Amino acid sequence: MLEARQLVKSYGALPVLKGIDLQIQPGEIVSIVGASGAGKSTLLHLLGTLDRPDSGQIFLDGQEISSLKDKALAEFRNRRIGFIFQFHNLLPEFTALENVCIPAWIGGKTQQTEERAQMLLGKLGLSHREKHYPSQLSGGEQQRVAVARALINSPAVIFADEPSGNLDSRNARELHELFFQLRDELNQTFVLVTHNEELAQMADRKLEMLDGRIVSE
Numbered sequence: 001m002l003e004a005r006q007l008v009k010s011y012g013a014l015p016v017l018k019g020i021d022l023q024i025q026p027g028e029i030v031s032i033v034g035a036s037g038a039g040k041s042t043l044l045h046l047l048g049t050l051d052r053p054d055s056g057q058i059f060l061d062g063q064e065i066s067s068l069k070d071k072a073l074a075e076f077r078n079r080r081i082g083f084i085f086q087f088h089n090l091l092p093e094f095t096a097l098e099n100v101c102i103p104a105w106i107g108g109k110t111q112q113t114e115e116r117a118q119m120l121l122g123k124l125g126l127s128h129r130e131k132h133y134p135s136q137l138s139g140g141e142q143q144r145v146a147v148a149r150a151l152i153n154s155p156a157v158i159f160a161d162e163p164s165g166n167l168d169s170r171n172a173r174e175l176h177e178l179f180f181q182l183r184d185e186l187n188q189t190f191v192l193v194t195h196n197e198e199l200a201q202m203a204d205r206k207l208e209m210l211d212g213r214i215v216s217e
Helices: 040-047 070-080 096-106 113-123 139-151 169-186 197-202
Strands: 002-011 014-024 029-033 055-060 081-085 157-161 189-193 205-210 213-216
Touching: 002 040, 014 040, 014 213, 029 040, 029 169, 029 197, 040 157, 040 189, 070 081, 081 139, 096 113, 096 139, 113 139, 139 169, 169 189, 169 197
Parallel strands: 029 189, 029 205, 081 157, 157 189
Antiparallel strands: 002 014, 002 055, 205 213
């Protein structure tokens, strides 16, 4: 479903990725681990089309996406890719429900958007919080809103960069269990960069990076 071929990325004179090959299957949960500076977040940003490789190719559902023009790439990203970050990045002036709807509104989707957002918040146990603003939600609730937002456009894959890094152990465990629930119920694919060893071990596959290369899986 997702394939990377010989991805290379440098920042100035600093090589960060040194020829990454990777294949991820539909409904798979893959964790990426490694020391700081190993290239984990850079790889995630390339796979998620937030940045472009210096060379190499990325395919999603058979479509080569790494060479798309900026406008087409942005439209593709909105429709087919979801993101969850360590810091939830919710917009403070919008309610939980509105934050979930935003990616769909950006993509021009209006029909049944709110109904899907309500369904997702309900699935995540937040129906009673949909009219609350981020400042009125706990850290765990804010991150679950971010998960619902990532799901709103039914993406092919969700990329998560240290998704539980800002949560206490109880909320982190609940978030981890949620990923597997969503995989089982929606056949959702996840690629997770994490320092959390519990989450890394729970994944279907654990990829270890060292000095810009995948050294074990």
